[in-house]
Amino acid sequence: MAAATPVHRFATHPIIDSVSFYLSISCKWLLFLFLFSRDLDGLVDIVLLTWVNEPRTEIV
Numbered sequence: 930m931a932a933a934t935p936v937h938r939f940a941t942h943p944i945i946d947s948v949s950f951y952l953s954i955s956c957k958w959l960l961f962l963f964l965f966s967r968d969l970d971g972l973v974d975i976v977l978l979t980w981v982n983e984p985r986t987e988i989v
Contacts, residue, residue, distance in 0.1 A: 962975055962976065
């Protein structure tokens with residue numbers, strides 16, 4: 930238990946939590962896009978469609 934205490938304190942820092950959460954979500958999203966597209970053109974199309982549709986979903 931003593932060895933896990935510094936890791937626990939480090940992981941509960943709000944900035945570390947937000948950055949690690951953002952990185953984990955980004956990595957999973959990029960991995961999903963890569964596996965879904967399987968080619969560069971498809972990946973670019975998906976990213977552009979996501980970027981174009983994102984403001985609409987936020988407004989609604």
